[in-house]
Amino acid sequence: MRYSILSLARQALAGHAGWPEAWRKPAPKPRYDVVIIGGGGHGLASAYYLAKLHGIRNVAVLERGWIGGGNTGRNTTIVRSNYFLKDNAFFYEHALKLWEGLSRDLNFNVMFSQRGNIILSHDFGGAEGAKMRYNALRLNGIDGEYLSREEVRRRVPDLDFSPTARFPVFGAVNQVRSGVARHDAVAWGYARAADALGVDIIENCEVTGFDIVGGEVRGVRTTRGDIAAGKVGIAVAGHSGQVAAMAGLRLPIETHLLQAMVSEPVKPFIDTVVISPGLHVYVSQTDKGEVLMGGALDGYNSYSQRGTWPTIEDVVSASVSLFPRLRGLRLMRTWGGVMDMTMDGSPIISKTPIRHLYIDGGWCYGGFKATPGSGWVFAHTIANDAPHRLNEGYTLERFRSGRTLTERGLGNVPHHH
């Protein structure tokens, strides 16, 4: 059923008893042209674009848990494309352009709200660095603006502008077209749209091994039986290393824990996303009124999906120092996700040494914003057995050839954004 004002009215009159299921629950077929491992946003988007743009409709998405139960539903929903290096800038900008038309494309409201992304500077040096990055953005044809202290005050009046502010606002840069989206809707929307094109979405189906013959993948072994496949794509975020290891691959990835949290809901007072790179905290307000806060990794390898107190304290104290009004609020909910941190902070969307096995992973903690772009280029890579121009740099081999993509210019640490 196509969602529209008419279908809504019709269902409302019928007491909302006639809505069909958003996607089927098929049993796995013995063979698919393409099997995607991982039913998160990236896997579902890959299947959708394979069916929609490349005419490959005999596709299965295998999900160990349920749709929307992983990182797609565990992030801070921020979407932006303010990157410095060309490979990253053009890739994320392509993703942002797909976001701008996504609700219409999927016939599912992902509630994409372009409310900006204000990155604060707290001193002269910070502001100069930020201006350099935004000049790079503008040179790449991506929008950005510099805001003076007074302009930031008009835009976000509840920041601490007092003379005694612990972290005074010096200025800011804003990517106006950045925004937020409803994360669950992204998973559901892609699942429903892919299903409508014939893709089988198979939940509660864990991959336990690969069938590899003579250096070529022939299928996967799962908890619901063996499935033959012409091509296999891995899109499993924090478990990339676990799944790749079943195919005998070692990755330049460590899995780390990232927490986020919301306060109790209050009246709207932040209508954008505010980021302080110095404090490493980002603050926004959800449509329900909760103040949503995120920060740095807990800092040690983890697959636990739950964090510990020191990070929560760091994030909350930094947020309160930016927004003194948060002081009296209670924290309502905290959660954690497992992040596939690459050693250069940029993703891997690549062929592998095994023929017809592809990997889309290493999203660090920037995976949500990339979802449409990631699926789009991964579908291209699988369909053509070659990367698109936009993901040519995101190879596995770059760690051997020295062509790493480090936004922050640091060495081999798995703590880059």
Add this chain to the structure above:
Amino acid sequence: MLLIDCPCCGERPEDEFGFGGDATVRHPNEAGAGDPPGIEAFADYLYLRDNPKGWHSEFWVHRYGCRRWLVVERHTVTHEVRSVGLAASGGEG
């Protein structure tokens, strides 16, 4: 909150410590990867990790305590700490 039983200082909370990563990684010169070690050996050393889901042997430094480097065995799902030793003595207590 992780509690790490430092051999010098006793059981202390995680925010006194800094994390130093996988303790099983060996520099190509130590690992006997040829003389001189090839570029592949260096790339593996710098970038590739086992990234286990389970027991993980890792470096921590007691930054706000004795400032000694430790080798800690910790479970990456439950966060349970199984053993702590001094890195200088190869991870022994």
